[in-house]
Amino acid sequence: MDILHVKRVYKNYASHTALYNISLHVPQQSIFGLLGPNGAGKTSLIRIINQITAPDKGEVYFEREILSQKHISQIGYLPEERGLYKKMGVGEQALYLAQLKGMNKNEAKVKLKKWFQKFEIENWWDKKVEELSKGMAQKVQFITTVLHEPKLLILDEPFSGFDPINTNLIKKEILELRDKGSTIIFSTHNMESVEEICDHIALINKSKKILDGKVNEIKNTYRSNSYEIIFEGNMIAFSNALWTGFEILSTTTERGRTTVKVKGTDDRMSVNLLIGALIKDVKIISVHEITPSMNDIFIQKVSEINPEDISEGGSDE
């Protein structure tokens, strides 16, 4: 079942179109990557899901109901530009934000203490936010986002500002929350981080959705039918062994080992076929298919639509 269904949403601002006919299905208990360059319309869409703004046209359904104020307590939002009241105590502030989400004060306190223990920050409770480092504040912020155990978590660039250790900590928490039943919408322009944890993605560029689906399926669709082979031996023998269905893209030789990238000219190509053809003539070190990264797919997709514009810089938001 889909936890969230965005249906033909349009949003215009005075000078530009932020969202143009966007439809999305976010399946329950998935990690859904919302991708696109800066200014593509991600934040506009997220704000609509959070009911901060309303769409000009189109609807949003939360568990098959039209999104309304009562769903606020079931959504957790970590905005890209985040901050806390600088002069307010950490614990006090976290309690305040939890209560605004509709939590009972005592319940919130108990849960907060647990999270603070988990992140080993119990002794920050009475500190003021201005005394914390940026990374520390981010941890507090993450806790306030997930504290009320929302069914849907929306994280806008959650890893910005974290060091690698904390990034891993947060990643682990995200996966754990998913396993417990939460659905996570994960918005980013950093395509690499998506491949690791997302099940589904949607690509938005210039206010339009240009691609969506399961990550595996998308990657399959965008196979480039090219392979990388590393071997020791004679290059001429290698070339002879290959049949005509290949095109050599590049060759590099280093300390007796040659790395060759090839591309099949038809779809019958596979790793098995390659090994079969080469095994008699050269010493194979490795053979693997070159799978396209989300970044490659994105660039390819954007350039298909708009050949002269494949840069990642977008219009202003």
Place this chain on the structure above:
Amino acid sequence: MNKISLIIKREYLTRVKKKSFVIMTILGPLLMAALMIVPIWLSTQDQDFQIIEVIDETGLFINQFENTKTLRFEHQFVNIEAAKDSFYNSKYTSILYITGIGKQSTAKMYYKKQPGLNTISKIESTIEDGIRNIELKEQFNISKEQLEQINPIVNVETIFRNVDGGEETKSSTISSVLGFGGAIIIYMFIFLYGVQVMRGVIEEKTSRIVEIIISSVKPFQLMLGKIVGIALVGLTQFLLWIILTGIIISIAQVALQQNIEVADTAAIEEVMKAQGAGNVDTTNMGNQIQAVIDEIPIFTLLISFLFYFLGGYLLYGALFAAIGSAVDSEADTQQFMMPITIPLIFAFVVAQTVIQNPDGSLAFWLSLFPLTSPIIMMVRIPFGVETWELLLSMFLLVLGFIGTTWVAGRIYRTGILMYGKKVNYKELWKWLFYKG
């Protein structure tokens, strides 16, 4: 609603717990009490006894100088040079030397202890009076007593006659003080706490917490919660000020009681004169004030003060919130502050004219217009305002408040999410019509 009350609570508590709030709450009454107590205290301290040796060569001022508890004049018929020689061995603190004839009389004062300004002006007026009396006698043959007889004293009594034929006496002095005092407090309150609202909004915007909060509550709720929370802070502060000032003054009164009793009543009278309380006879003055206060509609005054105090603040508070939301930092607020401060300052300036003519058409219209009515109406009420005018003005203020809050709410919800953009009036106008 529950979420609004959470916001109000936070806005209130974080401000009330601040050190600056505590300090201001304590310092305010101390300053106010000092303003009232110090002059009285000073007058009781003026106990230095001075004896002045009067050497009057003209012979016109013998026994003309009035002795007081702190000042004694002694006439000596000695040569001025002899008096000067023995000055430092004498009991006298200064020598008053009067010489010349008639109008040409001049006076010099030699002192070892600086005489007060009051003393000198007293001496001057005594000499002037003396000379005047002599001149009157010589030139016009009029005696002092004759002059006093023809010196007219006229007080114009202002009586309000209403439609039903009832008549009321009013003192415009006390009404002016009350009205203007109320207006000043409202003016200050709007400015002080309006700016706090603006700062609060800017703080939320620059610290970027606003987006988190408005994913839980509506922007309008956040704005309203902030305005109301800060209003409560202001009310708390004023209440504490009134209570603390009262306590400090009564403590000081007890402490000064004895001093005041021994103090020369004339000294107190003089202080009062100096403070501009007028030449009213002190015993009579109390009764007069009482009589006038009885006639001023105290109940109406208090209720309307509270109403305009809050109404005015809410009206302007919303506008201040809108400004805060439209800018990125306090430095950028200047251009938008103008349209808010102009009606306020204008009302404040005009209030001084309105006191002169509280029923004029300028006063009438400005006391209906919501942007100026909190100040102008406050000035008018002690002079008596028709009930329908008051009700209409209050009604318009409520409408005005709803209007500015609506406008501010629309600017606010767009503004708080707008960063790094120089906003102008045209832009603000567009924001009014954005869809939710």
